[in-house]
Structures are given as structure tokens and as C-alpha cells.
Amino acid sequence: MKPLAALISLGCVKNLVDSETMVPQLVRSGYAMTEDPAEASIIVVNTCGFLQSAVEEAVQSILEAAKFRSAGSCECLVATGCVVQRYGKKLAELLPEVDLFLGTSHYHRLGDILAERQRGNGLRVWISTPRHLLGSDSPRIRATPPHxxxxxxxxxxxxxxxxxxxxxxxxxYRSRGISDLVAEAARLADEGVxxxxxxxxxxxxYCTDQGGTARLVPLLDALEKVQGIEWxxxxxxxxxxxxxxxxxWMAQSRKTVPYLDVPIQHCSAGVLExxxxxxxxxxxxLIRRIRSKVPHISLRTSLMVGFPGETEEEFRELFEFLEVAQFDHAGVFAYSPEPGTAAARYSHPLESRIKEKRKRALLQRQRRISRRRLRRWVGKVLPVLVEGYHPETELLLGARLPTQAPEQDGMVLITRGTASPGELAMARITAAHDYDLEAELADPVIRPPGSAGSGLPGRELRPGKGTRKRFDR
Ligand code: SF4
Structure with a gap:
């Protein structure tokens, strides 16, 4: 029996990818993965340190794992990621139960560092200037669905x-090469993605760090040629x-879906300044230009309320802006001062009560807008990517339109018809809720013609034409 390892991944999907590259290192170090930290000989907590609330969640998760270390079921507790990069040395003093602290430049060295520890290297804190860049040769075991x-x-x-x-x-900022990314995309396609x-x-x-202008379009062009990748x-x-x-490029693309996540944070010139x-x-x-070029696009944004000095008038401006901008999806954050940033020293901080009130007001307005935006799909037959059972009930299948990003934008609930997870199918949209849609699969299941991206949402298409993850592998 191999000893077991548990990896708890907190925070955003960028952190998740880092976690996915640590799993094979644990496997190569002789562990089998488990979802249950109670039975793990080694526990890795990959932390997020973007906001103070994330830091608090990270410390809480480390403390929970530390109980298993103190009880003796866990022989090695590792904390990695942004919180370690931010507070590593201080944490090492406060958390004696943690055996290793690895900053954001040491994910790829987890296996080596564990081996060094076995050989008697007692160094606990591994932090340096972040320079590492993962490549297509970095083994990775994904936590996302196979497709x-x-x-x-x-x-x-x-x-x-x-x-x-x-x-x-x-x-x-440091970019990976186009050929390296194409190699990884091809490997993912071979795995069924x-x-x-x-x-x-x-x-x-992308690529602005290498001199000259961004090379995102050439990258998209190259990725589009990878057989098997559809969206x-x-x-x-x-x-x-x-x-x-x-x-x-997006307007004519067969595979780049009509979706853009543009975090604008605010609309007031003063706040943005x-x-x-x-x-x-x-x-x-910007929004008008995007919609004039790609009329059927779905837009997601992130907004921040309660930035130091945000006046009632500036907030009203943002509140009214939301109605005009008509985002399909929006995340709203209340500003929190992060030690070490310039804004943390700004005068006129706002009370939490005001920040929360403004956040609620924006979210309420956005909920109505999202629902209204979703209604435009009702009655249309559109391509969907079937995810499998809906996360909340095994009585329904869940799927996504090209305009719904995984884990953040709601789903399409399939109320009639069946298909396998990972299948691309055509579905008739029958109802819209606040964030989700209902649909019936075309009967028999009709696959989208050519690539699924060719079914630009908004056109009348006719049949015939995932914060916290654990790894268990
Ligand atoms: S673009 Fe701005 S908000 Fe986003 S990671 Fe960079 S500094 Fe932070």
C-alpha cells in the first residue's frame, strides 16, 4: 500500500493549474492521492493571498490540516502558494506544525524538496523571486472534468x-512560447479535452514581455489548428x-467562442485614476466597440466597490453604468486594503457597512440584468457542452453554452434528452432563470456541424446545420 497524499487547492483557477502540476510530483514521490486529509501521510495546502479574506481562509485551512499533523496521522504538512510568498517567514514562526513552506517560485520543485527533506535537509522556508514558468513538459494531472x-x-x-x-x-509578466502552448493543447486534446x-x-x-506588441491573435490562430479542441x-x-x-479575429473564428472576460473594476474616471x-x-x-465588432458576444466583468474615497456620486455612476453596459455576468468585490499596496495608504477609507451595501446593490441590479440577457436565448437551438450530472441533482444533466465559462457563469439544465459528459450537442433553450437556462436536447442528439464554435450564440441555429478543490486520482 502506498502512503496517501491530499492536496487542497484554494483560490483561483491559476492557482488550480499550479496545484495540478504538484500532483504528479507527489505521485512520483511514491504517494497515491486521496480526497480525505484524515487519511493522508502528507497534506499540501496551496493557498491564495489576493485578498485578506483569502489569506484568512488559507490560514484556517492550514490550521485544520495542522490538527492531523499534531495527531500524527499526517507526517508532513506543506503550505504553498501566494500566502507563503507573502508571509512565509512570519508564518513559519507562527505555525510550527507546518514542515515546509514553498513560495510561488517552488511549485515545480515540490518533489525534489521532499526528497531533500528525506535526505536530512532541514530547510523549512523556500521562497525566492518568482521567475519560474511552467512548460508543456511539466507533468500535470487535471482536477477539471476530462473535456x-x-x-x-x-x-x-x-x-x-x-x-x-x-x-x-x-x-x-513572462509568456510561454506559442509552440510550447500548442504542444500542451495537443496533449490535452489527446486526453479528450x-x-x-x-x-x-x-x-x-501575451508576448509583450518579449519586445514588440501582443501576440494573442497568432496564438489563437495556432491553437485553432489543434485537432480535437473545439472551444x-x-x-x-x-x-x-x-x-x-x-x-x-473573434468575429470570424470557428473555435474562439464569443465570450470575453474584461475586468473593468469601475467606470468613474476618478476612481480608475x-x-x-x-x-x-x-x-x-470599449464595451460598445466590442459589441459592434462581435455582436453576439457575452461579456463578463469584475467590479470593485468601496475603493478609498469612492463618493456616493461615483458609486451612483457605477450603478447606472451597469444598466447601460448590460454585462452578461459580473463579479462584485468590496475593496479591502492589502498591506504592501499603494492603495492601503490612501486616505478616506470607507466603512465596511457602506462597502457591503454598495456591493449588494450592484449584485441585485446585475441579477436582473443577467436574467434579462439570458432570455434572449429562449427558443433558440444552440450548441452545448454536456458536463454530466448537474452539481445539485442527479436527476438533471448540466451543460454549458459557449458563452458560459466553467464554474463561474451558470449552466444549462437539460430537462429532456440524454448525452454523455463531454459531448457537444444541440439544445433548444426553453427557459431562463437568474443565472441558469433550461433546455431540451435535440432528439435524436444532433452534433454541431464542424466545430461547435461555428454556432455563434444569438443566431437562430437549426438542427442539421467548478474555490476549493481536492485531488483524488
Ligand atoms: S492587472 Fe492589476 S489587478 Fe490584475 S493582477 Fe495585474 S496588478 Fe493585479
Whole structure:
């Protein structure tokens, strides 16, 4: 019997990919994976340190795992990721139960460091300037369903948003090569992946670290040629980087789905200025330009309320902006001061009560907008990617439109018809809720013609034409 290892992955999908590269290292070190930390000889907690609430969750998770270390069932407790990069040395003093602390530059060295520990190396804290970049040769065991995967195209960030600690935790922006990413996409396709979701801190900056302009369109062009990949999705597009070239590409693409995640954070020029995110084009012009180039696109954004000095008038501006912008999906965050960032020193902080009230108001308004936006699909026959049983009931299948990103944008509940997980099928949309849709699969199940991306949502198509993850492998 092999000893067991548990890996708890907290935070965003970028962190998840890092976790996915640590699993094979544990397996190569002689462990079998388990979902249950109570039976694990080694527990790895991969932390997120973006916000203080995430830091608190990370410390709580480490403390829970530390109980097994103190009880003796766990022989080695490892904390990794952003919180370690941020507070590693302090944590090492506060948490004597933790055997190893690995910062964001040491994920790929987990196996080696465990071997060194076996040989008697007593170093507990492994932190250095983040420079590592994973490659297609980095083994990876995915936690996502077999048909969908995240493809991390770069690491780090060169922006200097005044509220954000990420550039300190992840280092300077560094892109992977196109051929390396194509090799990984081809390997994913061989494993049965049909949908790849491109991620990093700013996908539109791809290759800007290598001199010259961004090379996102050439990357998309190359990825589109990978046989077996049907949907390609862009996440985390910085507003300034959404060029006409990129939009023209999306408008004609067979596989790049009409979906864009553009975190604008705010619409008020004053707040954006203080955030260090003032761009040449104002947010409304950007949205109008995107929709004029790709009319059927679904847009997701992130918004931040309660930034220091945000006046009632600036908030009203954002509240009204939401109605005009008509985002399909929006996440809303209340600002929290992050030690080490410029904004943490700004004057006029807002009370939590006001921040929470503003957050609730935006979310309520967005819920109504999302529902209204979803209604436009009712009566249409559209391509869906079948996920398997719905997460909340085994009586229904769950699926997604090309305009719904995994784990964050709601689902299509299949009320009639059956298909296998990972299957691309055509479905008639029958109802819209706040975030989800209902649909019936075409009978018999009709596959989308050519690639599924060719069924641009919004057209009348006719039949015939996943915060916390555990690994258990
Ligand atoms: S773009 Fe701004 S918010 Fe996003 S990771 Fe970079 S610094 Fe942080």
C-alpha cells in the first residue's frame, strides 16, 4: 500500500493549474492521492493571498490540516502558494506544525524538496523571486472534468493597479512560447479535452514581455489548428489590450467562442485614476466597440466597490453604468486594503457597512440584468457542452453554452434528452432563470456541424446545420 497524499487547492483557477502540476510530483514521490486529509501521510495546502479574506481562509485551512499533523496521522504538512510568498517567514514562526513552506517560485520543485527533506535537509522556508514558468513538459494531472482544461499562457503581471498585491507575489509578466502552448493543447486534446480556457493575469499582454506588441491573435490562430479542441475561451483580458485585431479575429473564428472576460473594476474616471487603471478608452466606449465588432458576444466583468474615497456620486455612476453596459455576468468585490499596496495608504477609507451595501446593490441590479440577457436565448437551438450530472441533482444533466465559462457563469439544465459528459450537442433553450437556462436536447442528439464554435450564440441555429478543490486520482 502506498502512503496517501491530499492536496487542497484554494483560490483561483491559476492557482488550480499550479496545484495540478504538484500532483504528479507527489505521485512520483511514491504517494497515491486521496480526497480525505484524515487519511493522508502528507497534506499540501496551496493557498491564495489576493485578498485578506483569502489569506484568512488559507490560514484556517492550514490550521485544520495542522490538527492531523499534531495527531500524527499526517507526517508532513506543506503550505504553498501566494500566502507563503507573502508571509512565509512570519508564518513559519507562527505555525510550527507546518514542515515546509514553498513560495510561488517552488511549485515545480515540490518533489525534489521532499526528497531533500528525506535526505536530512532541514530547510523549512523556500521562497525566492518568482521567475519560474511552467512548460508543456511539466507533468500535470487535471482536477477539471476530462473535456475541459485551463491553459496558462503566461505568469506574473506588469501592471501596477494600486489595490493589487499580485505583481509582488507572482513576479514580472513572462509568456510561454506559442509552440510550447500548442504542444500542451495537443496533449490535452489527446486526453479528450474539447474546451481550453486561456488564463494568466492579463491574457491580452501575451508576448509583450518579449519586445514588440501582443501576440494573442497568432496564438489563437495556432491553437485553432489543434485537432480535437473545439472551444477556445479567453479569460482575464485587460481593457487596454482588447484591440480591434483581437475582436476581428473573434468575429470570424470557428473555435474562439464569443465570450470575453474584461475586468473593468469601475467606470468613474476618478476612481480608475486612483486605482492606476485609467485607460485611453473609457469603459463604455470599449464595451460598445466590442459589441459592434462581435455582436453576439457575452461579456463578463469584475467590479470593485468601496475603493478609498469612492463618493456616493461615483458609486451612483457605477450603478447606472451597469444598466447601460448590460454585462452578461459580473463579479462584485468590496475593496479591502492589502498591506504592501499603494492603495492601503490612501486616505478616506470607507466603512465596511457602506462597502457591503454598495456591493449588494450592484449584485441585485446585475441579477436582473443577467436574467434579462439570458432570455434572449429562449427558443433558440444552440450548441452545448454536456458536463454530466448537474452539481445539485442527479436527476438533471448540466451543460454549458459557449458563452458560459466553467464554474463561474451558470449552466444549462437539460430537462429532456440524454448525452454523455463531454459531448457537444444541440439544445433548444426553453427557459431562463437568474443565472441558469433550461433546455431540451435535440432528439435524436444532433452534433454541431464542424466545430461547435461555428454556432455563434444569438443566431437562430437549426438542427442539421467548478474555490476549493481536492485531488483524488
Ligand atoms: S492587472 Fe492589476 S489587478 Fe490584475 S493582477 Fe495585474 S496588478 Fe493585479
Amino acid at each position: 475541459t482544461a485551463y491553459l496558462k499562457i503566461a505568469e506574473g503581471c506588469n501592471h501596477s493597479c494600486s489595490f493589487c498585491i499580485i505583481p509582488h507575489l507572482r513576479g514580472r 474539447k474546451e481550453i480556457n486561456l488564463i494568466d493575469q492579463d491574457t491580452t499582454a 477556445i475561451r479567453l479569460l482575464y483580458a485587460y481593457p487596454d489590450g482588447v484591440t480591434d485585431d483581437l475582436l476581428d 486612483r486605482m492606476g487603471r485609467r485607460t485611453a478608452e473609457d469603459p463604455l466606449s
